[in-house]
Amino acid sequence: MQELKGHIALITGAGGTLGSTHARMIASKGAHVIVHDIKEEAVEAVADKIRQDGGTASPMVCDITDVYAVKTCVEKFALDHGVISILINNAGITGNNALIGDIDEDFFDQMFDIHLKGAFFAIQAVISGMKAAGRGRIVNTISGRAHSGAISGSHYNGAKGAIVGLTRALASEFAPFGITVNAVAPGVTPSGMTRGRLGESGLAVRANQLVSERLPTPEEITSGVMFFLAEEAAIVTGRVLNMQQPRKAEVL
Amino acid sequence: MSGVFITDGAGPLGKALVSFFEKEGCKVATHPSNGNTESIREAIAAAGPIGLLINNSEPEFERLSFEQINEREFSAMVSAIIRTAFFAVQAVQPVMRILGGGKIINISSSAPVRGMLKGAHYTAAKGALYSLTRSWAQELSPDNIRVNLVAADVGLGTAAEDGGGETPFGRPVSFQDIIRCVEFLAGSGGNMISGQEIIVDGGFTKFGF
Numbered sequence: 001m002q003e004l005k006g007h008i009a010l011i012t013g014a015g016g017t018l019g020s021t022h023a024r025m026i027a028s029k030g031a032h033v034i035v036h037d038i039k040e041e042a043v044e045a046v047a048d049k050i051r052q053d054g055g056t057a058s059p060m061v062c063d064i065t066d067v068y069a070v071k072t073c074v075e076k077f078a079l080d081h082g083v084i085s086i087l088i089n090n091a092g093i094t095g096n097n098a099l100i101g102d103i104d105e106d107f108f109d110q111m112f113d114i115h116l117k118g119a120f121f122a123i124q125a126v127i128s129g130m131k132a133a134g135r136g137r138i139v140n141t142i143s144g145r146a147h148s149g150a151i152s153g154s155h156y157n158g159a160k161g162a163i164v165g166l167t168r169a170l171a172s173e174f175a176p177f178g179i180t181v182n183a184v185a186p187g188v189t190p191s192g193m194t195r196g197r198l199g200e201s202g203l204a205v206r207a208n209q210l211v212s213e214r215l216p217t218p219e220e221i222t223s224g225v226m227f228f229l230a231e232e233a234a235i236v237t238g239r240v241l242n243m244q245q246p247r248k249a250e251v252l
Numbered sequence: 253m254s255g256v257f258i259t260d261g262a263g264p265l266g267k268a269l270v271s272f273f274e275k276e277g278c279k280v281a282t283h284p285s286n287g288n289t290e291s292i293r294e295a296i297a298a299a300g301p302i303g304l305l306i307n308n309s310e311p312e313f314e315r316l317s318f319e320q321i322n323e324r325e326f327s328a329m330v331s332a333i334i335r336t337a338f339f340a341v342q343a344v345q346p347v348m349r350i351l352g353g354g355k356i357i358n359i360s361s362s363a364p365v366r367g368m369l370k371g372a373h374y375t376a377a378k379g380a381l382y383s384l385t386r387s388w389a390q391e392l393s394p395d396n397i398r399v400n401l402v403a404a405d406v407g408l409g410t411a412a413e414d415g416g417g418e419t420p421f422g423r424p425v426s427f428q429d430i431i432r433c434v435e436f437l438a439g440s441g442g443n444m445i446s447g448q449e450i451i452v453d454g455g456f457t458k459f460g461f
Contacts, residue, residue: 067323100342100391105289108338112330116376120326127319149386149447158334158384165364165379172367173318238367 004229005030008084010074012064012122013091015042017191018141020049021218022088022225027055029226031086034077036060038091064091064118074125083129086229089119089140089163094197095153103155115159120166123181127174136179139228140167144187144244160185164240171238180237184224187244189216211246254278254303254351257296257344259336260285263310265359265404268427269434278304285309287331289339296343301351304438305344307337307381308359315370326373333377334384341388345395353396355438358385359430360403362451382449389447400437401449404430405456419454 004026014023015037027033027050035047040061047057058077062069074084093114098107119140130136145153146160163183170181188194188206198206207215224241227233256273260266261282273280281299283292285308296302311332316325337358348354363371364379385401392399405425419425433452436442451457 100338100345100388103338103342105339108335112334116330116380117323117326120321120372120376121323124319124321145387146383147386149383149388149390151390154384154387154391155338157387158338158380161364161383162330162334162376162380164382166372166376168364168367168379169369169372169375170318172369173372 002030003231004086007031007086008034008082009086009088010034010036010060010084010122010126011088011090012036012118014046015039016090016193017218018186018189018221019088019090020046021222022090023057024050024053024055025219025222025226026086026088026229027057028053030055032081033057034060034084036062036064036091038063064122065113067117067121070118070122071125074122078129083133084126085130085133085135086137087122087126087139088225089122089138091115091118092141092193094193095156096197097152098155099152100154108155111155111159112162115156116162116166119163123170127179130179131174131177134178136174136177137229138170138174138179138181139225140181140183142167142183142185142240144185144242146185147240147242148244167240168238175237178234180228180234182228182237183240184221184228185240185242185244186221186224187216189218189221191218209247209249211248211251216243216245254301255299256280256304256306257299257302257340258282258306258308259292259340260308260310263308265310265427265430266308268431269306269308272431272435273304283336283340285311285332285336287335287339289335292336292339293343296340296347302344302347303351303354305340305354305356306359306434307340307356309333309336311374313371313374317370318372321373329373329377333374334380337381337384341384341392345392345397348392348397349395354398355442356388356392356397356399357434357437358399358401359434360401360449362403362405362453362457365403365451365457385449386447393446398437398442398446400442400445400447402430402433402437403449403451403453405453419456420459421454425452425454
């Protein structure tokens with residue numbers, strides 16, 4: 001199945017667990033994938049894996065908060081290879097269970113810069129190409145926490161909530177151009193980031209809070225992203241696919 | 253009610269809120285929604301007991317298409333709306349904890365729910381308040397602090413061509429309509445309400461075509 005053949009997809013933060021899973025799945029459907037991350041080794045490893053699997057990939061190593069660097073990388077790529085038609089805004093960091101009293105200005109800025117500013121200006125970098133091509137798919141990554149709140153990490157949750165607003169605004173603005181803007185909201189998924197924040201025992205606790213008693217796999221989250229990329233999903237825009245599972249505590 | 257702290261007290265809605273709570277006999281202090289964390293901390297420390305924090309922010313902005321919004325305009329919006337609210341809550345939490353509780357009301361917009369043309373930075377920043385409301389409601393509940401959101405329509409108090417004015421009831425939403433909702437949540441009616449959002453738009457957001 002090569003349903004994404006002819007597309008060029010940029011996945012930000014693709015060195016991590018979810019991003020690399022998205023990148024590999026999108027490449028397996030025939031798209032050329034630009035593997036972005038700030039960590040060069042991770043980018044190379046993911047790009048190599050995609051090539052070994054028979055796909056094609058290009059590296060993009062830059063700081064997502066550096067608006068000029070992102071713009072320059074995207075423009076250079078477009079000159080050499082063509083227009084990016086799929087953007088997956090996935091780059092992110094953990095809120096590290098911080099309580100509001102412990103979040104200083106630097107941590108606040110870092111959180112909003114990476115998630116909100118990063119997504120905002122990555123979209124700005126690709127949008128003229130998508131508009132000219134008359135097609136485009138943008139999928140933002142938020143979090144179940146943006147919907148349900150949490151007892152900590154409010155800067156993380158706030159940044160994700162801002163991306164919900166952004167998704168909604170841009171869906172309206174880009175609708176005349178054949179470009180959709182949506183978001184997936186994963187619940188806790190085993191990854192490098194969640195292992196670092198919660199540990200294996202913490203992940204087991206989270207699994208046990210769910211009625212299903214299991215966490216999703218990264219591939220199951222990728223399936224949500226893939227839904228928005230389908231040709232048939234052309235009219236689905238401005239929506240958030242909440243992939244949180246029912247929790248035992250919320251069920252009456 | 254003890255003291256009320258209102259950000260952007262000089263904005264059109266802010267002024268109306270200040271005037272309402274002063275008439276109610278509350279001690280009202282204000283601060284511009286400028287994201288200046290140090291001065292917000294100082295203002296909250298100087299305000300004395302604060303039982304109600306209203307995170308209001310009414311930044312004036314040019315209706316720019318997405319491609320026209322530059323880094324400076326983006327950052328100014330984040331600073332006015334999100335940073336001001338975030339660090340006001342951070343500063344007020346210990347004050348309310350000592351008082352045995354309090355209420356926080358975030359004033360947002362219906363834009364993150366309805367979508368908005370030419371205002372992506374504004375919509376994103378107001379959208380953050382929805383998630384922050386749910387998070388703070390949980391995190392601050394041990395301190396007996398309720399956190400809710402009241403959304404006003406964009407263009408509130410202005411003409412219909414700016415997106416305000418249209419409601420199913422044939423009249424625009426007024427500042428008084430917003431203030432009545434704030435009054436309800438701030439009063440005993442809001443004692444078991446937290447993490448909620450109320451969009452004061454005459455029903456528009458929940459109605460179909």
